[in-house]
Amino acid sequence: MYRRIKDVMTHEVVSTGGQTSFKQVARLLSDNRISGLPVVDGQEKVVGVISETYLLQHQAQQAEEHGRRHVRRPKLTRSARTAAAKARARTAVRLMTRPAITASPDHYLTEAAKIMSERDVERLPVVDDTGRLVGIVTRGDLLRVFLRTDEEIRRDVIRRVTSGLDVPRYAVDVGVEAGVVTLKGLLELRDDVELATRIAAQVDGVVAVSSRLTHRRTGSRARSAAGAFGHM
Known part of the structure; x- marks a missing residue:
């Protein structure tokens, strides 16, 4: 939350x-x-x-x-x-x-x-x-x-992104340095890439997000971004 x-x-x-x-x-x-x-x-x-x-x-x-x-x-x-x-x-x-x-x-x-x-x-x-x-x-x-440690932010981003996308924890590699989050990995949909970036950006203490995520195909999610991370 x-x-x-x-x-x-x-x-x-x-x-x-x-x-x-x-x-x-x-x-x-x-x-x-x-x-x-x-x-x-x-x-x-x-x-x-x-x-x-x-x-x-x-x-x-x-x-x-x-x-x-x-x-x-x-x-x-x-x-x-x-x-x-x-x-x-x-x-x-x-x-x-x-x-x-x-x-x-x-x-x-x-x-x-x-x-x-x-x-x-x-x-x-x-x-x-x-x-x-x-x-x-x-x-x-x-x-x-913004005084949260990089490790605290990293754990939070991993939990929220993987929960929001409903993917295994290993699906997204998360790095954090001085509050700047870097996301790497291969996801199924382009929408997943955009959603993962938005979720990470809203984690407390995150200064910026650099996404290096890729996707297999173009497609839309049935659920909205708000539904994906509004009740974590």
Whole structure:
């Protein structure tokens, strides 16, 4: 089974309430050596997220506002108005970004990585079906999958590829060096070659796949790629 967020997330999460003061938020970040934290309501449901970036923007904006106090300012853009509002924020609820971008414990790590990349966020609060905070996952947590040894990756690729194709283990020779997988062997169908490459590429810790597989004949598989490796 591909690794999920619940396998790498931090369960003990530092969070805060909406009425926490600016200075208390700064203290929480500093004391716990973290760069962001979720904001929760009375039922521990996530309502927003605060990043240390917002606190730095607060300070920068305050300095800029002071310097331009006696200067006529042009009409602000939407993003500039948002930044100005954060500069005046005194509590977490005013400082946070909402709605919070969250994830489920059962999301695959690849899904979490896609969300972080597309939404340009450093962390995702993890919530249960009711929206309650149960953990947090960061980009650093996702990168840990690349710390797997080549031998661990090799064993995983062999198991998943041969199981997905329903072929003997000796049918595919798998080599791994620095996370780069090389596949060799003779398979029955061209579709098998393409499927083997896709399966190997989705194994945790794989950096790239080089396929030197060959095939006896052209043909199609009755089952889909998703069916082949969706429940291993």
